[in-house]
Amino acid sequence: MKILVCIKQVPDTAEVKLDPKTGRLIREGVPSIINHDDKAGIEAALKLRDEVGGTVTVVTMGPPQADVALREALAMGCDDAYLLSAREFGGSDTYATATIIATALKKIGFDVVITGRQAIDGDTAQVGPQIAEQLGVPQVSYCEELKVDGDYMIVRRQFEDQSHLLKVKTPCLITCLAELNEPRYMSVYGIVDAYKKDVTVWGFNDLKDNLNPDWIGLQGSPTNVFLSFGKKQKDAGTVLENLSEDEAVQAIMDKLIERHLI
């Protein structure tokens, strides 16, 4: 089985801070990591390979530094890696991102594509379904359980109040949740190996036969960021310290009554 996993290198948003004056992100010193859902995707792919044989290929689109994320995936046990990197790709929205990635995936060839549900930086959860659309294959998103059954995948798909057990024929695309599994650690051999392997780097010219330059990058993206900003620092409320318990209860009761909450 030929499994492709799409991974994105993201800033650890738990450590991103906002400059309260300018409303800009302070990204200096914030570590870059493999997106959580995508790491679960790598683990799911490796498990499938262990079960039915085949290869696991990781693909990322990003700046040259994203090489680090691919090396980490190789060290976890993936077989090979592709970095899609070009000036023409910069500023792509999810439509354009999916267009570029899908073009590369077609060129590589696959039985199953695995993506994360959502990247913690852009937070859109759109790239997975949009890659599936460009590839013309069925998708199952929000995967919380995954098995192979011959030419079919059996996937449990999560909804808010229920789950569906779905059977889908390969080739297909699955978007998975971080909850799906516990990703394995890189092994020592894996780390040594990871730097011996080649990462294939594809730029615009490598894909241009099947890529419309008007549909990618900042100019080709249907959506644009009009304005970005931070939240306003909220006006301070009242903080009451060193009250007795009865005083504390009274202070809360006063507000409940004043606001007709009881």
Place this chain on the structure above:
Amino acid sequence: MSKDIFVVVEQRDGVVQKVSMELIGESVKLAGDLGENVVAVLLGHNIKDKAQLLIEYGASKVLVVDEPVLEHYTTEPYVKAVDYIVRKYEPNIVLFGASSIGRDMAPRIAGRLHTGLTADCTRLDIKVSNYQEYLLTKTSMENNPDKVNSLDTSDTFLKMTRPAFGGNVMATIVCRNYKPQMATVRPGVMEMPVRNKDAKGEIEMVDTGVSMADMNVEILEVLPKKEKAVDITEAKILVSGGRGVGGPEGYDPLRALAKELGGEVSSSRIGVDNGWIEKDRQVGQTGKTVRPQLYLACGISGAIQHQAGMEGSEFIIAINKDPLCPMMQLADLGIQGDLKKIVPKLTEAVIKYKQGLAVDK
């Protein structure tokens, strides 16, 4: 000419979901700014009788697609049906709930139509003056009034505002060169409109040509979540607990208080991750977005991912040992103290107060 705002209604097991009414309510306001109409698109099986409800919540027209293949949500038949409708009627704007269904279907539809899609919006504007007011009063743009005031007030594109980077940043997205303008909108964020039982509107059945042959996945099993899911987004009052409650039994006093106040209990992610309380009670970025009349945060520090789900609450009270933690800063009223002592006493006081009211009558 693209015209009108279409709301793709979400139904599960034949029940129209609240987010669809919220979207219709919001669309009525936006359509007013544009001089356009609101059209609800209802997909399912044996669901025609739900169309009138959508009219009562503000849709002027409902397009109904009624097919056996649409009984349970699967991606391709829904995508194909909506794609057909958009091509046929050419709406200006199409909105979806940002639920696990909406976020599965909408990106694929946008891809098929080759247009833009904005994810998980928490605010929509047509009128630039409304948008400017929002920027100046609710965001860091208050420090940059020149930029805000220089915006082109004749701009009638949809300005779609959404959180990104885990709620650290807000971005307004536009889609100027492609039609329709599409967005998914976070449930619980837009106001629920008032129902008008006398409202009249047009109901049109549409044959989109979808059939069982479009089903490219097979549903082997539909499993409901065990107990009837409580919906904390519906609660007017939430008594919410975090690590500070100390354990699974730590939620009991909170439950007692919630019961007396006619509310529900919710939680930070810590309570859920520790297995102290059910996942569907989690508030925050990876939980639910709530905006109750009262959010009482007990032993919750107020991490940004938690705030992302509750900062729209009308009134926030925090009980916390640490007067400097972010939740105490966010709260309208912060009480420094031990929740284990204060919460039971508060419940007693509420009971006593209610008894007093009963006697007075």
